[in-house]
Amino acid sequence: xxxxxxxxxxxxxxxxxxxxxxxxxxxxxxxxxxxxxxxxxxxxxxxxxxxxxxxxxxxxxxxxxxxxxxxxxxxxxxxxxxxxxxxxxxxxxxxxxxxxxxxxxxxxxxxxxxxxxxxxxxxxxxxxxxxxxxxxxxxxxxxxxxxxxxxxxxxxxxxxxxxxxxxxxxxxxxxxxxxxxxxxxxxxxxxxxxxxxxxxxxxxxxxxxxxxxxxxxxxxxxxxxxxxxxxxxxxxxxxx
Numbered sequence: 001x002x003x004x005x006x007x008x009x010x011x012x013x014x015x016x017x018x019x020x021x022x023x024x025x026x027x028x029x030x031x032x033x034x035x036x037x038x039x040x041x042x043x044x045x046x047x048x049x050x051x052x053x054x055x056x057x058x059x060x061x062x063x064x065x066x067x068x069x070x071x072x073x074x075x076x077x078x079x080x081x082x083x084x085x086x087x088x089x090x091x092x093x094x095x096x097x098x099x100x101x102x103x104x105x106x107x108x109x110x111x112x113x114x115x116x117x118x119x120x121x122x123x124x125x126x127x128x129x130x131x132x133x134x135x136x137x138x139x140x141x142x143x144x145x146x147x148x149x150x151x152x153x154x155x156x157x158x159x160x161x162x163x164x165x166x167x168x169x170x171x172x173x174x175x176x177x178x179x180x181x182x183x184x185x186x187x188x189x190x191x192x193x194x195x196x197x198x199x200x201x202x203x204x205x206x207x208x209x210x211x212x213x214x215x216x217x218x219x220x221x222x223x224x225x226x227x228x229x230x231x232x233x234x235x236x237x238x239x240x
Contacts, residue, residue, distance in 0.1 A: 001033070001034035001229070001230075002032070002033045002034060002228065003036070003037065003228045003229070004029070004033055004035075004036045004227060004228075005037045005112075005192055005214075005228070006025075006037070006038055006039070007038065007040050007041060007078070007114065007115075007218075008041045008078070008194045008197060008216065009042050009043070010041055010043070010080065010219065011042060011043045011059060012043070012055075013053060013054075015044075015220065016055065018220060019058070021219070021223070021240060022059070022062075023058070023059070025225075025238055025239075025240050026062045026065070026066050027065075028239075028240050029239050029240060030066055030071060031071075032069075033071050035072040035073070035074065036066060036072070036074070037074045037076075037103075038073070038074070038094075039076045039078075039112060039113070039114055039115075039193060039194050040076045040077055040078025040079070040081070040099070040115075040116075040194055040195065041080045041081060041114070041194065041195065041218075042059075042075070042078070042084075043056065043084075044080055045080055045153040045156075046081035046084050047146060047149040047150055047153060048141075048142050048146070048149060049083070049084070049085045049086070049088045050087070050146070060091050063093070064091060064092050067094070072095070073092060073093055073094040073095065074094065074095050074097050074103075075088075075089065075092075075095065075096050076097045076098075076099050076101075076112065076113075077096075077099060077114065077133075078114045079114070079132075079195070082132055082133060083138060083141065083142060084096070099112075099113050099114050099117065100112060100113040100182065102188060106228055106229075106230065106233070108190060109188050110188060110190045110191070111183060111186050111190065111192070112191075112193070113182075113191065113192075113193040114193060114194060115174060115196060115215070116129060116195045117129065118178045118193070119172060119173065119174055119175065119195070119196070120175045120178050121175055124163065125163070172196065173196050173198065174196060176204070179191065179213060180206050180211075183206055183211055189206070189209055189210065189211045190211070190212050190213075190214070191211075191212070191213045191214065192214045193213070193214075194217075194218075196215060197217065197218040197221060199215050199216060199217030199222055199235060200214075201214050201235055202215070214233070214235055219238070222237060223237060224237060224238075225237075225239075
């Protein structure tokens with residue numbers, strides 16, 4: 001049975017071509033798959049499960065069709081869609097995962113993460129990450145009127161663009177020592193994540209064992225996805 005891994009779609013009504021490609025992916029290559037993992041930043045901004053945005057409702061309906069066909073759907077929060085909640089999961093049939101989490105794929109224990117928690121050289125971002133993942137902060141934001149949430153999300157995206165423009169490349173990538181520490185503590189030799197928009201397969205040793213870190217791609221760029229079946233895994237461009 002096959003499994004797909006995807007992250008960083010950044011679905012946005014302003015870029016309908018990405019959503020159209022994702023819907024084709026769900027209707028085509030994903031059909032018959034055992035499972036689909038969405039490892040964060042599925043949406044450019046998720047204002048709450050009560051947002052009636054039509055483009056997002058189309059995605060919800062498509063994901064519900066995937067699970068209705070028998071494919072297991074797993075979802076992880078990203079830094080852009082940390083308000084995805086119980087209603088979204090109920091409507092799509094998704095299971096919300098912790099970050100990080102260990103999954104068994106093809107008989108192998110694999111560590112899954114969105115990846116932003118490993119960018120520890122970016123102190124400003126890590127402080128913001130801790131803030132927005134605080135349950136009280138989430139509840140407070142979700143209680144605001146939708147228009148207020150939309151305005152704050154727009155301001156946050158503008159601030160993020162400004163921060164990234166002035167940050168060095170190493171700051172916005174994962175820290176290798178943090179990766180090795182996490183894999184050592186988890187007792188795994190394979191990790192899959194997104195967030196950095198730098199798709200690649202990294203090989204390195206941890207305590208004498210060969211390890212692999214697989215980075216998924218963003219859909220506004222390469223749209224690299226991971227396909228895993230009984231023959232092994234491969235990082236490839238989205239096949240639609």
